[in-house]
Amino acid sequence: MNTAFRKPLPGAALDYYDTRAAVDAIAPGAYDTLPYTSRVLAEQLVRRCDPAALTDSLKQLIERKRDLDFPWYPARVVCHDILGQTALVDLAGLRDAIADQGGDPSLVNPVVPTQLIVDHSLAVECGGFDPEAFEKNRAIEDRRNEDRFHFINWTRTAFKNVDVIPAGNGIMHQINLEKMSPVIQARDGVAFPDTCVGTDSHTPHVDALGVIAIGVGGLEAETVMLGHPSMMRLPDIVGVKLTGQRKPGITATDIVLALTEFLRKERVVGAYVEFFGEGADSLSIGDRATISNMCPEYGATAAMFYIDQQTIDYLKLTGREPEQVALVENYAKLTGLWAESLKTAQYERVLEFDLSSVVRNMAGPSNPHKRLPTSALQERGIADEAKLAAARAEEAQGLLPDGAVVIAAITSCTNTSNPRNVVAAALLAKKANALGLVRKPWVKTSFAPGSKVAKLYLEEAGLLPELGKLGFGI
Structure with missing residues (x-):
């Protein structure tokens, strides 16, 4: 870590990096115009970037330039058992090679904290109408994956910086949201924003907490795991202003299906989308996570929300330590990551979406991104009396009805x-x-x-x- 701009964090026995001072030293007042994503990226540059390259890298963010690669150092790596296991197999192979040369294999470990969550091996062989479905499916999962699970369990004790959540606990992204993300890290005496890469396209789920989290391939995750930066250029950062309030009975799924249709038309592919406005303020973390999780369906790289009282309430609800919750609020308000501080943020493109316009929706049936209002079932030929009569006739003959x-x-x-x-x-x-x-x-x-x-x-x-x-x- 660098030494410049490192200061004591008021109200905590930690230091932090005064990114505002670093940015405003280059362009006075610039920090208050930066979007949330740029503020987080700027912080890790001030903390980790080669001092000789720091000014030029920060200028990319300040001046919205995209002619220079700069380093990104994610705070942790989240893996599912398929790609995460592959990366750890590589490290185990490296240990073997070092041992063969007379070296100490125990020195080979992930440099960045790595969380491996076993969630990609489950198949629903037994349906939920079977009272013993959970036990039966888990037994099948263990039998089919015996060798893999044995290796994964070995990594828990063999490697430092590896945390394993075994099979049967749930889906990596929900566990990341509920348990794994601290929102603000406290490491080596320094507080800084949590960021992560994950080996699954829906890693942006945790963007709902204000944590930049993106899906990457196994090789890039392994690169980060070994302590190397992920080189990037300033992405397109698109502001999406959510206005209005949803109507009674409208779920977050209704909202996200309508929002996905809207954002696909607006072509946000590859962009970092930042949601703000009174509509965003009213959404719970559960609702925000539904929107962030669908990020791959509208083609964006990340789908960010700011840190606000909803974030704090969620952290308390999910049992984070009171000291950690206090750190998140203190750090976010001091460093301009709190929602109120983002009112001065400036975007190169702003879209507007009215939550009150959302009706009850379905998706498909053939394309997951194709929105289908329930009010249009009849006109689109899905709720059709003739089809229904024909289906009932087939069923009466003991046949599986068409459709x-x-x-x-x-x-x-x-x-x-x-x-x-x-x-x-x-x-x-x-x-x-x-x-x-x-x-x-x-x-x-x-x-x-x-x-x-x-x-x-x-x-x-x-x-x-x-x-x-x-x-x-x-």
Whole structure:
């Protein structure tokens, strides 16, 4: 770490890097015009960049120039078991080679903290209508992955800087949101913004907390893991002003499907999108995470929200230590990462989206990004009486009707990290059970929550049995 601009952090036994002073020394008043992304990138440059290249690198951010690569040092790496394991196999191979040469293999470790979350190996062989579905699927997962899981368990004790979340705990992005991200790091006596790369396109899920997190390939993750910077140029940073308030009964999924359609038309491919405005302020972290998680569907690289009271409330709700929560609020307000401080940020392009315009939506059926308002089911020929009559006739003959739904799954951190969505599904199941509705025998139903938290609050609310009765057991 550099020494210039390092100062004591008021109210904490930590130092921080005064990025505002570094930026304003080059262009007075420039820091207050920087978008959130640029402020975070500037901080890590002040902290880590070669001092000889610092001014030119900061000028890229200040002057919105894109003619020079500058280094980015993510604070941690998040991996799922497929690509994360591959990277650790490489390190294990390097240990073997060093041992063969008479060296000390234990010196080979990730330099950057690496979190490996086993979530890509599960297959739903047994549907949620089986009361023992969870145990059976986990047994199949363990049997099929015995060698891999043995190696992954070995890495937990063999390597320093490696943290493993074993199979059966949930989806990497929801666990990252609920547990892994501190929002503000405190390391080696210095506080700085949490940032990460992950080996999955939906890594931007945690952007909802104000953490720059992007999906990368396995080789780039391995490069970061070994302490090398990820070289980048200033991305297009697009401001999206969310106005209005959603109508009653509109879920975050309705919002994100409409927003995805809007952003695809506006061509934000490769951009860092920053959401702000009164509409953004009103969204819970669960709602924000739904929007950030769909980042790959509208083609952006990151989908950022600022740190604000919603962030603080979420950190408290998910059991972060009080000292950590206080650090996040203190650091964000001091360094201009708090929402109020971003009102002076200037964007090269600003889009506007009205939340009150969102109606109830579905996606597809053939294209996941193609929005389908429920009010248009009939005009698009999906809710068609003639088709329905024909399907019933086929069913009466013991045939599988044309166009039948065969898989009905409540899954993915896009939905299950949002308690409002999960509880809504459970209440819908409760109503369906009260009306005597049942799944068709050809429909494979399943419920794969992103973490154990969903199971806990559904149990406490008495709603988990309602999902199970309808066939959506875990």
